[in-house]
Amino acid sequence: MILQFIKTNILSKKLRNFLTIFSILVSVMLIIMVQNLTAQLKSNVVENAGTYDILVGANGSATQLVLSSMFYYDNPIGNINISYYENLQKDSRIVKVVPIGMGDNYNGYKIIGTSTDFFDDGYELKAGTLFEKEGDVVIGSTVARATGLSIGSTFSGMHGLTESGGHEHADFKYTVVGILAQTKTPSDTVIYTDIQSVWAVHGLEHDHDHEEGEEHDEETLMAEEMEHEEEEHTTSGHGTTSSEDLITALLVKTTSLANQVLVTNELSKNADIQAINPAATLRRLLVTLNAGEVIVTLVAYVSIFLSVIVLFTTMLSASIERRKDISILRALGANRKTVFLTILLETLIIALIGAILGFVIAHLAIGIAGNYTAVNYGINISGFSVQTSEIFVLIGAVLLSVLAGIIPAVMVYRTDATKYLK
Amino acid sequence: MINLKNLRMKYYDNGTEIEALKLKKISIEDGKHVAFIGSSGCGKTTLFNLISGMITPTEGTVEVNDVDLTTLTEVERDLFRANHIGYIFQDFNLFPDFTALQNVLLPMSFSKRYSKKEMNELAKDILKKVGMGEKINQKVKTLSGGEKQRVAIARSIVNKPDVILADEPTGNLDYKNGAKIMELIKEIAKEEKATLIVITHNNSQLDMFDEVINIEELNEVIK
Ligand SMILES: Nc1ncnc2c1ncn2[C@@H]1O[C@H](COP(=O)(O)OP(=O)(O)OP(=O)(O)O)[C@@H](O)[C@H]1O
Ligand SMILES: [Mg+2]
Numbered sequence: 222m223i224l225q226f227i228k229t230n231i232l233s234k235k236l237r238n239f240l241t242i243f244s245i246l247v248s249v250m251l252i253i254m255v256q257n258l259t260a261q262l263k264s265n266v267v268e269n270a271g272t273y274d275i276l277v278g279a280n281g282s283a284t285q286l287v288l289s290s291m292f293y294y295d296n297p298i299g300n301i302n303i304s305y306y307e308n309l310q311k312d313s314r315i316v317k318v319v320p321i322g323m324g325d326n327y328n329g330y331k332i333i334g335t336s337t338d339f340f341d342d343g344y345e346l347k348a349g350t351l352f353e354k355e356g357d358v359v360i361g362s363t364v365a366r367a368t369g370l371s372i373g374s375t376f377s378g379m380h381g382l383t384e385s386g387g388h389e390h391a392d393f394k395y396t397v398v399g400i401l402a403q404t405k406t407p408s409d410t411v412i413y414t415d416i417q418s419v420w421a422v423h424g425l426e427h428d429h430d431h432e433e434g435e436e437h438d439e440e441t442l443m444a445e446e447m448e449h450e451e452e453e454h455t456t457s458g459h460g461t462t463s464s465e466d467l468i469t470a471l472l473v474k475t476t477s478l479a480n481q482v483l484v485t486n487e488l489s490k491n492a493d494i495q496a497i498n499p500a501a502t503l504r505r506l507l508v509t510l511n512a513g514e515v516i517v518t519l520v521a522y523v524s525i526f527l528s529v530i531v532l533f534t535t536m537l538s539a540s541i542e543r544r545k546d547i548s549i550l551r552a553l554g555a556n557r558k559t560v561f562l563t564i565l566l567e568t569l570i571i572a573l574i575g576a577i578l579g580f581v582i583a584h585l586a587i588g589i590a591g592n593y594t595a596v597n598y599g600i601n602i603s604g605f606s607v608q609t610s611e612i613f614v615l616i617g618a619v620l621l622s623v624l625a626g627i628i629p630a631v632m633v634y635r636t637d638a639t640k641y642l643k
Numbered sequence: 644m645i646n647l648k649n650l651r652m653k654y655y656d657n658g659t660e661i662e663a664l665k666l667k668k669i670s671i672e673d674g675k676h677v678a679f680i681g682s683s684g685c686g687k688t689t690l691f692n693l694i695s696g697m698i699t700p701t702e703g704t705v706e707v708n709d710v711d712l713t714t715l716t717e718v719e720r721d722l723f724r725a726n727h728i729g730y731i732f733q734d735f736n737l738f739p740d741f742t743a744l745q746n747v748l749l750p751m752s753f754s755k756r757y758s759k760k761e762m763n764e765l766a767k768d769i770l771k772k773v774g775m776g777e778k779i780n781q782k783v784k785t786l787s788g789g790e791k792q793r794v795a796i797a798r799s800i801v802n803k804p805d806v807i808l809a810d811e812p813t814g815n816l817d818y819k820n821g822a823k824i825m826e827l828i829k830e831i832a833k834e835e836k837a838t839l840i841v842i843t844h845n846n847s848q849l850d851m852f853d854e855v856i857n858i859e860e861l862n863e864v865i866k
Pocket of ligand 2: 689
């Protein structure tokens with residue numbers, strides 16, 4: 222009956238209670254989204270950085286180097302000479318070295334040149350084999366799903382790294398020989414081929430450009446020319462001699478921490494390249510991310526504080542309005558404790574509805590965002606992953622709300638019932 | 644039996660003391676129908692609140708059913724009220740968003756007397772008795788004044804009270820409706836074998852009562 226009483230009370234002030242619930246919902250949702258997303262992003266990113274301890278690339282932003290060569294995000298900085306690759310392959314302090322070369326794209330999915338060693342750690346084939354001949358490709362699971370490419374399919378790349386810009390290389394056909402199992406990493410969203418294939422297309426590209434350049438309309442020509450200028454600039458700038466041996470980055474795994482330090486130091490002596498620890502760079506990046514997280518979290522906490530005040534005033538005015546109702550209950554034989562708990566329970570129910578809805582909506586939103594990031598960036602974010610901190614947020618929000626309900630409840634507790642009855 | 648002896652009631656309002664009531668003795672025998680009369684402010688409602696245990700006197704004893712309410716704790720008085728006192732008000736004091744049935748069920752949960760099933764059946768029976776059998780599921784705010792007071796009467800007796808206190812129960816009703824409601828209250832009180840005390844300003848109703856007590860005359864504060 223008391224529950225019925227509370228239910229009727231809540232429903233009889235629909236708009237006001239809706240607004241209160243809404244304000245709690247928004248704050249809880251904000252906090253949970255921030256905490257959950259950053260936690261998932263971090264674990265994702267750190268997992269991805271795990272395998273390799275040195276990343277070698279052209280001079281420039283270390284962050285950009287990591288993002289472009291390990292997450293296939295952002296543009297590559299430039300290229301490095303193949304001799305670094307050859308030397309490292311002979312180095313006994315090294316477990317393996319994997320080249321990364323940026324090739325064309327197919328429907329916006331980047332074609333990454335590498336070697337089969339790349340797939341030793343954490344990759345499984347869902348179908349087919351790894352690449353063997355020039356033109357063979359292995360595609361990520363998202364690519365397979367989105368493009369419908371299957372084993373034996375052939376396609377031509379578009380010049381450049383993105384869908385827009387560039388033209389088709391109709392004369393070089395890629396053949397799908399393998400499909401990777403889902404990794405829930407950016408690898409799902411790219412196409413891998415032997416770096417030789419990338420070089421081969423590049424060679425063709427140069428011939429093709431010089432032969433047919435005049436036939437392009439002006440705009441394409443301009444775009445291409447700019448691209449080639451850039452290419453030539455990086456080529457000369459980083460001492461690469463031929464257009465056939467472009468490597469964007471080298472992923473290196475050393476035998477020991479000591480060797481990691483030694484190799485890094487030796488590589489760093491070369492003025493044209495940088496050798497970095499990808500995990501360290503990512504950690505620095507996450508610190509920047511943390512600053513953003515702190516700000517949003519702060520906003521969220523301010524907002525939860527405000528909602529508690531809203532809840533407090535709601536319950537306060539509700540109790541003032543309800544002094545008569547409470548007095549009636551007392552005349553009917555309810556004791557003070559009962560009416561006190563009635564008000565407190567009502568506050569608790571409103572707070573719980575707000576907090577639970579906030580939690581559910583936050584996770585729905587994360588799930589939807591996760592779908593988007595998985596398809597577009599290969600970053601796997603799940604709506605079903607619950608961080609322990611979220612439980613504390615929920616408990617905290619509910620406790621704060623109960624606190625907000627205590628003063629109105631005490632007021633009700635102390636009401637002189639005889640004053641409001643006629 | 645209701646026995647009020649050597650009563651003094653002082654209210655404290657913002658530090659100032661207001662003496663509202665001072666009287667030697669009122670005795671009411673079980674099952675009697677009694678009217679309290681007297682001008683406004685003479686202490687009639689205060690007496691009701693004392694008899695129901697909503698308040699305790701500054702001095703004196705309040706005996707209801709051989710229990711001296713002044714010796715009980717507040718929680719005990721609340722439970723006593725739930726089980727032994729039925730209140731009827733001038734303003735009905737029902738919950739307008741509740742149905743007639745829900746209003747009647749409410750006090751049953753405070754008396755701790757009935758099982759859930761018993762509650763529903765009894766509440767429906769009583770609503771039938773007061774002539775509201777057809778409208779048990781109607782929200783109280785949609786009922787007329789007379790109908791509201793019928794629901795309030797039903798509510799006052801669900802816990803089988805020994806004493807029914809009606810504070811100007813017809814004050815908000817027209818003459819015809821008022822007379823009907825007064826008849827109903829008396830009839831119900833008789834059926835329930837409850838002591839009935841009615842505060843009224845309506846002199847035409849006084850001959851319905853076994854006894855008429857003029858509080859204004861008994862209250863020594865009013866001179
Ligand atoms: N809670 C209270 N605090 C202070 N004074 C009160 C309180 N309740 C009643 N009084 C005072 O006690 C006196 C008696 O009041 P009471 O309500 O008992 O009168 P009444 O006979 O019921 O009058 P009416 O016929 O107008 O209802 C009045 O002077 C009133 O102002
Ligand atoms: Mg009165």
